[in-house]
Each structure stands twice: as C-alpha cells, then as structure tokens.
Amino acid sequence: MTLKTFGLDQFGFLVFSLQWTILLTVIALVGGGLLGFAVALARTAHLKPVRIAAATYIQVIQGIPVLMILFLSYYGLSLAGFELPPLCAAGASMTIYASGYLAEIWRGCIQAVPKQQWEASESLAMTRLQQYRYVILPQAMRISLPPTVGFAVQVVKNTSITSIIGFVELARAGQLINNATFQPFRVFLAVAVLYFVVCYPLSQLSRLLERRLHAGSSR
C-alpha cells in the first residue's frame, strides 16, 4: 500500500465531514433544547415531586460521561435488540447530554428573574402559564442567550466523541486520513483549524451578547 499525502482531496473530505459535525450539533441543540426546556420548567415547578424528578435527571446526566451515554445507546441498545445506526445513536446521545446541561443553564436563567416579577404578575390575576409566557420567559430568554451560545461551542467540540462508535464526523475523518497519510501533524492541525473556524464566531457571538445585555441592563 502506498501512502497518500495530505492534499486538497483529503482536506475536502475533512470539510465534508465537518457537515456531520454541524448536523450533529444542530440535532443536539434542537433536541436537547426541547427536552432541556421541559426539564427546566419542571425544575421550577410548584409541585415538589416534579422538581425532584427534574433535579435527579439533571444530576444523573451531568454525573456520567457522554461516552457512557453513547455506549449505552449504541452497544447497549443493540444488545437489547434495537440496532441504531451510528447517526441515530450519536444524535440521541448528544441530545440527552445537551438536555442535562441546557436544563440547568435555563433553570438558572428562570430563577434569575426577580421574584418581584412573579408577585407583580400574580397580583394582576395572571395564571401561572400566563406568567411564564408573558413575563418570566421573555426575560429569562434574554439572560440565557450568552450562556446558551457558549454551551453550543462545547457541543460542537464534544461531538468528536461520537467518532468512538464509528460515526464519521470531523474528528473521525481526521483519524481516517491520518491512517492513510501518516502525517498527523498536518492532518490534525487542519482538523483543529476547522473546529476553530466554527467555534470562534460562536464564542465571539456569546461575548457580544453578554456585553449587549450588560449595556442594556434590564432590556
């Protein structure tokens, strides 16, 4: 077997694989966002059992490595008779992982809205649902933008873990090319640059949002 060298074709393959990284990130953020939002609401609910259940969920998800969630959903489920394709297993695992963190971030944001806002809206005879919809969540959403975008950066990088179950995203593509070219320095530098190109604008956006929010204080 002749060794190839790291050229334009190989770089093209990396860029192509970056799409899978991005797709996985989007799945994780959308799925994890929906699930995490529900858990965040449950975490701030009136009923104590609901709060405890949500808190337990968050603790469990945050307390185990993503890798274990990934193994469980890929190898575990296939043993149990459910053969998930790598994209599904990866998407589901990243969704669960993101939901645990987003729920906790957003719980903090909901609770950061001053308790007087609850009292004022309650005194105007609003139902709890109306309080959330018109008063609390719009304010919590503003507070949540910087940390949420910041967390998205983590998700982009952490999708690399799905390479372990053979899902060919950016990191896995890098490994494959390195195996064929044996030019690890060039290959992984290129991989790193591609991650950076995606993450840097996101973290800049997060910082910008944070500054905006402080400048406009309450609004």
Add this chain to the structure above:
Amino acid sequence: MPEVVVENVHKSFGALEVLKGVSLSVGRGEVFALIGRSGSGKSTLLRCMNGLEKINAGRIEIAGHALGGDARALRKLRTDVGIVFQSYNLFPHLTVGENIMLAPRIVKDVAKAKARDVAREVLQLVGLSEKFDSYPDQLSGGQQQRVAIARSLAMRPKVMLFDEVTSALDPELTEEVLTVMENLARDGMTMILVTHEMGFARRVATQTIFMHKGKIWEQGPSAALFADPQTPELRQFVKSDVK
C-alpha cells in the same frame, strides 16, 4: 357593607408570629393608612389582603371576595384588588403601554383597541401620557411608580393596596407619586396604604392604624390620632418621625 373586612387574622413565618389577631373594617371610599416600625407587621397584613401571603387563622373579605378559596377564586379576587409595590416591579421587557395593556388583554380578554384606550386614559390620570412607548428603564423612579399605579388602575380595581410605594424615592419624586394617590383618594377609591409619610397619612387618610408587635396598637381618624396619641409607643413613634 364594608369593602374590606379583616377579622382576627394571624400570620406566622415559621416560629415568628407576625400578625397576632388583627381586625379592621374599611368602608367604600375610605383611605386607611397603616403606620408603624419596620417589623410591626403592616406590610405583611397588606400582602395577606391579596393573597400574596397565606394567613394561618382568621378571615379576610375584600371587594366582595373571601380569601382562602382555590386558585381561580384568588384570581377573581385579584382582578378587583390592585397592589403597588415599593420596587415598582414594572415588566422591563415591555413598553409602558404594553405593561398597562397586558393584564386587561390576557386576564380580562379586553379587545386590543379598548385596552389601548384604557391604557391612555389611566396614563393621563397619572400624568404620563407622553410615555406610552417608553421602556421602564427610560423613566425616573417616580415615573415608574406612577406607571405601576396606572397598570393597576387599568384592571378597574375596587380596592387599591399600596405597599410603601414612596420609600425608594427621592423627596421630590415622592411628591409626584403622592399627588397621584391623593387624586385617587379624592375620586373615591378605597385605599389601604402602608406608609412612612406621616404628613400624607394625616392629610389624606380617613383613618390611621398604628401597628406594633403584630397588633393594632392604636386606631382612629388620622387628625385625632396624630394630634393626640393615646399610647406611649405611638407618642414615641410620632415624635421620632418629626426629627
């Protein structure tokens, strides 16, 4: 038939008993001032009246509603009872107009055009017609508090509660808020206010209640109460206020 009846109300926070059997009765169009040192239970009493605090014993009836029913009954009561807080508590993400229109729109299902008319009307009442499209953080404290009053008025309450509404304001801003409240009183609104403004209580309140250690220590027509305090505690309190 009094608009507000409070009967032998007890309230504790944990082991601390804050209200130790308070009774009072406010007639329609009357203005009651609650005065007393901090910790005397006056704010707690006010907050019990619209269900922000749950009472442990006793009975409260306000604007024809009895406290202690389910959530729906409590909301019904709150459509008839407005409250204004020390810290204004306007919704910072909404304009002044939106702040005022929100509850009538979603709680009372008032049509948008009608809600807008009401908002303009109550804003005019507090002298802030030109601030309809401003955001709360563009207003002074006094203006924000007047908007908070307008927001309450837009619900067409039968009783208004004021919880130390000028305590966070400079003297000059205090004046503009008190003027609005005085006009309300003159227009016949039933009002209960917790206040440190003795001059205002004396001038505007029909009755003043001096609270001490969780009880009504002394009560009477404002002028008489301030001119001739019966208890040493009130005498001391009135004297310390003059400074």
